Amino acid sequence: MSEQIIIHANELTKTFGDFVAVDHISFNVGKGEIFGFLGANGAGKTTAIKMLSGLLKPSSGTADVLGFDVYTQSEDIKKNIGYMSQRFSLYEDLTLLENMKFYGGIYGMSRAEIKVKSEEILGLLHIDSEKNQLVKSLPLGWKQKLAFSISIFHDPPLVFLDEPTGGVDPITRREFWELIIEAAHSGKTIFVTTHYMDEAEYCNQVSIMVDGKIEAIGSPVELRSQFQTDSMENVFLNLARKSSRIDG
Amino acid sequence: MQAIEANQISKSYFNKKQEIVALEKIDISVGKGELFGLIGPDGAGKTSLIRILNTLILADSGTASVDGFDVVKDFEEIRKRVGYMPGRFSLYQDLTVEENLEFFASVFNTSISENYELIKDIYQQIEPFKDRRAGKLSGGMKQKLALSCALIHRPSVLFLDEPTTGVDAVSRKEFWEMLKRLQLQGISILVSTPYMDEAALCDRVALIQHGSIMKVNTPMHIVNEFEGVLWSVRSNHMYHLMQELKSWDAVRSCFAFGENCHVLFKESTTTDVECRAFLAQRNHQDIQINRIQPEIEDCFMQLMKTA
Structure with missing residues (x-):
């Protein structure tokens, strides 16, 4: 891992009326790092991700993403990141190839580039024979792996993954994480949220949000020793139980 | 009833x-x-x-x-x-x-x-x-x-x-x-x-x-009822660890569990000493190898593979 900073957030804050959704959060994410962004439902994760991906203007504080300022250069951020959510990533009524052409086109890739990249992904995931099938006919596990591959189709240096592994079988879940580890190894920075606490153990750095604040941040080893426990689950329970937000 | x-x-x-x-x-x-x-x-x-x-x-x-x-x-x-x-x-x-x-x-x-x-x-x-x-x-x-x-x-x-x-x-x-x-x-x-x-x-x-x-x-x-002896293996380099264990012909299965790999060998006689030597040869450091109790997820994956 190099010293290069990909995300630098300082006292980043978002308020909606009286409600402080994200409360002065500060952290750095380095190049090639897998950064786990944990928190209970309603802790403020989604709001923070929206600010970091250029979709929502902060109320105060600063943040640079890939060297771009979140206030003034949000369009540059959007062009240079990948994003995958659990709910919506692929068009079910388009074929695998059509989905890839569509996403490549949105990011301004040439036909030749799209062709090369599509073949690479179909080969990597061993799904070449399915390329003209509608996405909805694919098993869930394949869809998730394909959705991840398409989120990094335009070769972004940073990708946001929002609960990417919900409901998949354990072997597929591991294959998915192997894709993530491989992408990080090749220099991509991964920013991931998950409800599986065991998945936090794959991350180089983990932050835990409670009521809009980052209450703990560090490597899984550091956090486990700081809270004197043997699992990230216990670290999380320890912190998140202090929440006073009624969103349970 | x-x-x-x-x-x-x-x-x-x-x-x-x-x-x-x-x-x-x-x-x-x-x-x-x-x-x-x-x-x-x-x-x-x-x-x-x-x-x-x-x-x-x-x-x-x-x-x-x-x-x-x-x-x-x-x-x-x-x-x-x-x-x-x-x-x-x-x-x-x-x-x-x-x-x-x-x-x-x-x-x-x-x-x-x-x-x-x-x-x-x-x-x-x-x-x-x-x-x-x-x-x-x-x-x-x-x-x-x-x-x-x-x-x-x-x-x-x-x-x-x-x-x-x-x-x-x-x-x-x-x-x-x-x-x-x-x-x-x-x-x-x-x-x-x-x-x-x-x-x-x-x-x-x-x-x-x-x-x-x-x-x-x-x-x-x-x-x-998990069949075989399960080992938890880790080193200073997760990506290479995973790749190399998977390509080792002594290994039956290898799955990532956070910072560790859960490894099952083809022969139950394969020891942690052999595994350590294999990894040390490939420049891994801070190698830790422990025999562990399987989790339900290990069992589920073993059953999926034999199903």
Whole structure:
């Protein structure tokens, strides 16, 4: 891992009326790092991700993403990141190839580039024979792996993954994480949220949000020793139980 | 008499004349007062099985009973005595918290006060918001309201279809604590979940994949029946560790578990000393190799590979 900073957030804050959704959060994410962004439902994760991906203007504080300022250069951020959510990533009524052409086109890739990249992904995931099938006919596990591959189709240096592994079988879940580890190894920075606490153990750095604040941040080893426990689950329970937000 | 009995239950769906097998000859038996887990990923057949047992759909073949009543012949009797919390939030979004609860109570010819003791624990947590519309509740509160509604007629058997999916670790833990307390009240519970770690909280579990049950037993027995010796291996470089262990011909299977790889060797005689030498040769440092107890997830993956 190099010293290069990909995300630098300082006292980043978002308020909606009286409600402080994200409360002065500060952290750095380095190049090639897998950064786990944990928190209970309603802790403020989604709001923070929206600010970091250029979709929502902060109320105060600063943040640079890939060297771009979140206030003034949000369009540059959007062009240079990948994003995958659990709910919506692929068009079910388009074929695998059509989905890839569509996403490549949105990011301004040439036909030749799209062709090369599509073949690479179909080969990597061993799904070449399915390329003209509608996405909805694919098993869930394949869809998730394909959705991840398409989120990094335009070769972004940073990708946001929002609960990417919900409901998949354990072997597929591991294959998915192997894709993530491989992408990080090749220099991509991964920013991931998950409800599986065991998945936090794959991350180089983990932050835990409670009521809009980052209450703990560090490597899984550091956090486990700081809270004197043997699992990230216990670290999380320890912190998140202090929440006073009624969103349970 | 068992709370739930299923014998050779099969169910297929048709999509443009193509048959999709949802369940294939499923046998399960859930005892009175048992907390039984149906553990498997999306698409395994969990929802189909639950819907057959609570009489919402018909099996293609096989027989099943709930509380001794046949799911086809006695469906009306079964509906009176089971509680059901579907995977998708299915209460009335335009009714308030209290109105939803009153509605479900009246459908079952009872009242909130009659069975308040049973739901008190759960309902008290959302009672401050009883005048809020259900559609405006947070995920955790919706879950508590749905459970209250499923319990308001004091069912003898409770079906819960993925109650903890998408819910954070704290709410999940609280939810399982609620289930344990309901169990103490004598309610038999069949709960499905894709989270393998929740298996340990059940009395017995069925591991289900592609419409077939791979194994039924107590969580402890399932772990004890893991075949072979499982090792946890780590080094200073996870990516290379994974790649190299997978390409080593002594290795039967290797799966990433956080910072560790869980490794099963082809020969049970392969030692940690050999593994350490293999990795040291490939420039790994800070190598740690420990024999470990398998988790349910290790067992599930082993069964998937042999299925």
